[in-house]
Amino acid sequence: MAVSSSAQIRVVAQDPSVRVDGRILTALVSVPVEDAREGPTGHRVQVIDYDATTRTMYARARPLDPADPSDENIMGDPAFHARNVYGLVMATLARFEYALGRRVAWGFPGHQLKVVPHAFAVANAFYSPDSEALLFGYFDRGERTIFTCLSHDVVVHETTHALLHGLRGRFLRASSADQAAFHEAFADVVALLSVFSMREVVQRLIDHYAGRGSRASRKGAVSASALQPDRLKRSALFALAEEMVPERDPGGIGALRRSVDLEPDQNLLNRLEFRDSHRRGEVLVAAVCHAFLEVWVRRLQALGTDMVDRERAAEEGAGIAEQLLTMAIRGLDYTPPVDLLFGDFLSAALTADTEVRPNDERYHLRETLLSSCAAYGILPASGTPDGCWRRSDKQLRRTGVRFGSVQSDPTEMFRLIWANHRWLRLPVTAYSWVSDVRPCLRIEPEDGLPVRETVATCIQHVKITAAELGDYGLHPPPGMHPDTDIVLEGGSTLVLDEYGLLKFEISNRLPKRTDENACKRAQARLDYLFESGTYAAGSAFRGRLAAVHRLRSTQTASSRSEVW
Amino acid sequence: MTRPAPIRVRIFVYNVGFGDCILLCFDYDQGRSRTVLVDFGSTQKAQSGAPPSMNDVAREIGEQCGGKLDVVIATHRHADHISGFAGSSGAVISGLQPEVVVQPWTEEPGLAVDATDSAASSPRAGNRKFTARLDRLHAAAAQVLHQIPRLAATPGVTASLTNELRFLGETNIKNAEAVKALQAMGDRHEYASFGSDLGLADVLPGVGVEVLGPPTLAQSPEIAAMAASDADEFWHLAATADAVPGQPSVRDLFPGARTARRVPQEARWLVPRIDKMQAEELLSLVRILDDVMNNTSLILLFTIGETLLLFPGDAQLENWSYALQRAPNSADICARLSQTRVYKVGHHGSLNSTPRTMLWGGFARAGQVDPAERLITLLSTRAGKHGSESRGTEVPRGRLVEELEARSELVNTQDCRAASGWWREVVVPL
Numbered sequence: 001m002a003v004s005s006s007a008q009i010r011v012v013a014q015d016p017s018v019r020v021d022g023r024i025l026t027a028l029v030s031v032p033v034e035d036a037r038e039g040p041t042g043h044r045v046q047v048i049d050y051d052a053t054t055r056t057m058y059a060r061a062r063p064l065d066p067a068d069p070s071d072e073n074i075m076g077d078p079a080f081h082a083r084n085v086y087g088l089v090m091a092t093l094a095r096f097e098y099a100l101g102r103r104v105a106w107g108f109p110g111h112q113l114k115v116v117p118h119a120f121a122v123a124n125a126f127y128s129p130d131s132e133a134l135l136f137g138y139f140d141r142g143e144r145t146i147f148t149c150l151s152h153d154v155v156v157h158e159t160t161h162a163l164l165h166g167l168r169g170r171f172l173r174a175s176s177a178d179q180a181a182f183h184e185a186f187a188d189v190v191a192l193l194s195v196f197s198m199r200e201v202v203q204r205l206i207d208h209y210a211g212r213g214s215r216a217s218r219k220g221a222v223s224a225s226a227l228q229p230d231r232l233k234r235s236a237l238f239a240l241a242e243e244m245v246p247e248r249d250p251g252g253i254g255a256l257r258r259s260v261d262l263e264p265d266q267n268l269l270n271r272l273e274f275r276d277s278h279r280r281g282e283v284l285v286a287a288v289c290h291a292f293l294e295v296w297v298r299r300l301q302a303l304g305t306d307m308v309d310r311e312r313a314a315e316e317g318a319g320i321a322e323q324l325l326t327m328a329i330r331g332l333d334y335t336p337p338v339d340l341l342f343g344d345f346l347s348a349a350l351t352a353d354t355e356v357r358p359n360d361e362r363y364h365l366r367e368t369l370l371s372s373c374a375a376y377g378i379l380p381a382s383g384t385p386d387g388c389w390r391r392s393d394k395q396l397r398r399t400g401v402r403f404g405s406v407q408s409d410p411t412e413m414f415r416l417i418w419a420n421h422r423w424l425r426l427p428v429t430a431y432s433w434v435s436d437v438r439p440c441l442r443i444e445p446e447d448g449l450p451v452r453e454t455v456a457t458c459i460q461h462v463k464i465t466a467a468e469l470g471d472y473g474l475h476p477p478p479g480m481h482p483d484t485d486i487v488l489e490g491g492s493t494l495v496l497d498e499y500g501l502l503k504f505e506i507s508n509r510l511p512k513r514t515d516e517n518a519c520k521r522a523q524a525r526l527d528y529l530f531e532s533g534t535y536a537a538g539s540a541f542r543g544r545l546a547a548v549h550r551l552r553s554t555q556t557a558s559s560r561s562e563v564w
Numbered sequence: 565m566t567r568p569a570p571i572r573v574r575i576f577v578y579n580v581g582f583g584d585c586i587l588l589c590f591d592y593d594q595g596r597s598r599t600v601l602v603d604f605g606s607t608q609k610a611q612s613g614a615p616p617s618m619n620d621v622a623r624e625i626g627e628q629c630g631g632k633l634d635v636v637i638a639t640h641r642h643a644d645h646i647s648g649f650a651g652s653s654g655a656v657i658s659g660l661q662p663e664v665v666v667q668p669w670t671e672e673p674g675l676a677v678d679a680t681d682s683a684a685s686s687p688r689a690g691n692r693k694f695t696a697r698l699d700r701l702h703a704a705a706a707q708v709l710h711q712i713p714r715l716a717a718t719p720g721v722t723a724s725l726t727n728e729l730r731f732l733g734e735t736n737i738k739n740a741e742a743v744k745a746l747q748a749m750g751d752r753h754e755y756a757s758f759g760s761d762l763g764l765a766d767v768l769p770g771v772g773v774e775v776l777g778p779p780t781l782a783q784s785p786e787i788a789a790m791a792a793s794d795a796d797e798f799w800h801l802a803a804t805a806d807a808v809p810g811q812p813s814v815r816d817l818f819p820g821a822r823t824a825r826r827v828p829q830e831a832r833w834l835v836p837r838i839d840k841m842q843a844e845e846l847l848s849l850v851r852i853l854d855d856v857m858n859n860t861s862l863i864l865l866f867t868i869g870e871t872l873l874l875f876p877g878d879a880q881l882e883n884w885s886y887a888l889q890r891a892p893n894s895a896d897i898c899a900r901l902s903q904t905r906v907y908k909v910g911h912h913g914s915l916n917s918t919p920r921t922m923l924w925g926g927f928a929r930a931g932q933v934d935p936a937e938r939l940i941t942l943l944s945t946r947a948g949k950h951g952s953e954s955r956g957t958e959v960p961r962g963r964l965v966e967e968l969e970a971r972s973e974l975v976n977t978q979d980c981r982a983a984s985g986w987w988r989e990v991v992v993p994l
Binding site: 120 | 711718816817818821822823824826827828830831834835837838839841842845846849881915916918919920921922961963964967
């Protein structure tokens with residue numbers, strides 16, 4: 001008898017405010033089978049249900065219970081909440097591992113992420129790297145209690161922060177306005193597109209929102225006119241954290257974020273209000289959402305001009321979201337390891353997708369994403385017409401390097417890099433280390449053939465004072481003291497093929513007097529860091545994610561040169 | 565007929581601990597004076613000796629103003645600026661029969677009436693929403709205060725953390741009694757914003773009073789950003805405010821749910837961290853609230869002939885930046901401010917309330933040696949109550965105090981002791 005490799009857990013589909021036929025919408029999600037214990041506790045997730053406000057430790061919950069709970073149980077049973085977060089975290093982890101073709105580690109030494117579904121009576125939820133934990137708060141609104149742990153979007157969003165930290169640890173550091181925004185944007189993209197993986201949920205939401213007030217001539221079909229972009233945009237499908245908003249629009253869906261409402265504008269990122277990381281992140285989210293919507297509507301139009309089968313509509317949505325989400329996650333492997341700009345991510349995602357899925361005839365997804373991003377002022381960093389990184393034409397010297405080891409051993413990989421530092425233009429005087437080496441196995445969707453790659457990241461830094469910036473072609477921002485300690489960073493991602501040949505070298509190098517582009521980029525980073533207070537005493541980024549969630553637009557850009 | 569002009573200004577700066585209380589006496593010929601009280605609040609009494617009560621200070625003010633106040637200015641709603649207007653000390657001030665009470669536009673009573681006027685889009689409707697939101701923020705502070713006793717008893721939550729929470733919570737509560745007392749005081753109320761005409765020409769002959777802040781929502785995108793009409797902008801704070809102060813914040817979340825009798829072994833490392841993070845979350849919320857309120861602060865420039873006295877309350881950069889950078893006449897304002905003679909140091913000497921290059925860097929009298937020309941600075945503060953040196957946020961900020969001492973005639977309320985008197989008198993000849 002075949003043994004299933006996945007189990008199913010019932011979760012709240014979006015959050016308790018999204019109801020169909022008067023009931024909270026739930027869904028089954030698949031999680032990898034494991035020897036899960038009470039908590040639930042498994043090999044990657046440990047739910048610890050402690051409430052700091054009431055000083056209560058709830059009993060450990062049984063790991064699996066796919067029964068359809070009543071609304072009362074959903075709201076009033078902490079064990080359901082514990083299973084809800086376990087299920088969503090594990091499903092998100094599995095999604096990442098599928099896309100990347102390998103196991104994904106958390107960004108801390110342990111293997112189990114702690115998840116606290118009722119951490120405190122504070123209206124916030126965040127990933128704490130120091131505590132190796134996701135913490136979900138709750139708060140009262142009138143007679144109701146809002147549990148952030150019951151929001152699909154919030155749980156997936158926070159889980160993505162933890163996964164991204166494991167994949168690209170340095171993206172949590174201050175570097176540029178784009179990088180500060182990227183964590184938020186990427187987490188939003190994953191949360192939004194993940195909803196589409198629950199097809200029955202999408203079907204019911206299409207019925208509920210797009211079908212509302214429209215003509216439905218036969219069971220299972222909705223009017224094509226109801227599936228127009230504007231109506232779909234207004235649905236819960238494109239809203240994040242619906243329940244967090246106290247005042248809803250009378251006729252629509254309130255939400256913490258509705259990035260899809262952001263109209264395309266090539267100058268958006270230059271505007272002052274879009275320097276705030278959440279607002280800036282919304283621009284990238286809007287570009288991805290619009291690309292998705294454009295492709296989906298195109299597919300729906302092909303299904304008919306009068307009535308559209310809702311199952312088919314949901315299936316098309318799921319298929320497109322699946323590809324787009326996989327492209328986004330896979331793209332992480334093709335990003336430079338430091339100082340990310342949105343344009344880097346765009347090129348990375350397009351390249352990653354092209355490598356595994358060369359034929360894009362069905363959806364024209366890459367072309368649509370490229371044009372959608374351009375409409376929001378996000379241009380591929382590669383500068384190529386298709387937006388993909390240029391393939392490397394370098395033949396690495398491999399004398400003395402063992403190919404078997406280079407796929408997984410950082411020391412062996414560093415030997416390869418050292419032997420080729422001239423080719424790779426990596427200065428040997430900088431402190432350098434290989435931060436990650438991962439063999440990956442990805443499956444080409446059309447022919448099912450494996451694509452094997454090795455992805456390695458090498459990071460370099462030099463520590464200097466502001467007075468020495470001139471040696472690197474940089475100058476201190478006005479007001480910076482010459483004794484200020486500065487760390488200049490550079491980094492390269494090397495993607496090797498199954499024979500160990502270099503396919504891509506994606507670098508943001510250390511600045512060098514003779515490299516105008518690197519200097520320009522490093523100077524922008526330095527100015528941004530100074531302006532945002534990174535060089536102020538005591539500034540720390542460990543608590544940044546919690547603060548970012550809290551401070552949406554409540555803070556404005558303050559000028560470093562004006563404070564004491 | 566030429567209006568009389570003051571012949572000198574006497575400024576009384578009172579040591580009220582962590583707070584502001586300054587009396588301006590404009591003296592005219594023949595022994596006549598006109599008086600202005602700028603703020604009257606405290607959250608932490610002065611250190612050592614026998615610090616005065618607010619009643620003592622009120623009586624002192626009564627004597628020094630000759631039993632009559634002409635103008636009362638409440639720069640913003642923080643307790644350390646208005647708490648004294650409540651209770652018996654407030655009654656003493658009220659008894660001095662001030663004619664005009666000046667407050668920022670956010671305090672206009674009618675504005676806060678309609679908190680949910682979401683359909684209207686007029687500037688006034690936007691202002692109403694903003695003030696309604698401020699009310700919710702005050703409620704959040706009250707809720708945070710309510711939780712402090714429990715936090716103080718929680719292992720892992722340090723005393724310094726709860727002290728800072730208490731301090732900021734107390735500063736940011738609504739101060740309803742003081743607000744009410746201010747509304748009942750005076751014959752006329754002015755709710756001012758950048759560019760307002762306060763109509764004080766008859767009350768303070770020969771003294772120009774220019775309002776440089778706060779800007780209105782229409783004037784300043786920064787302030788407007790803080791008051792953005794989307795309900796989500798302050799959802800963390802608003803949610804905290806929704807819990808009703810006075811009701812037990814600790815309740816049975818899941819009645820009848822199974823609980824563990826003791827913390828299981830696997831959770832022992834994490835539990836104290838969760839306790840600490842909860843307190844840190846609350847502290848972050850009240851810090852945001854504190855900044856928002858500071859930016860509603862009045863910035864007033866008194867002009868007597870060529871002598872300029874600058875009183876910015878607790879205004880921070882976002883408030884300042886309109887007058888100094890974006891207002892149509894900002895270049896003219898900067899040029900005139902360069903000649904400031906007396907500067908009341910903003911926000912008790914915090915790191916971001918005296919714009920370093922835009923304002924301080926432009927003061928031509930800073931660094932002057934001649935006492936008749938040298939900039940006079942007034943710092944009303946108490947160290948060790950706000951911020952921390954390790955984060956570079958201590959109040960007063962060390963670097964700023966060094967600069968004030970080196971380049972101006974600094975009057976620091978911390979130097980006012982029982983032995984030497986709890987106030988300082990600064991005389992500015994005109």
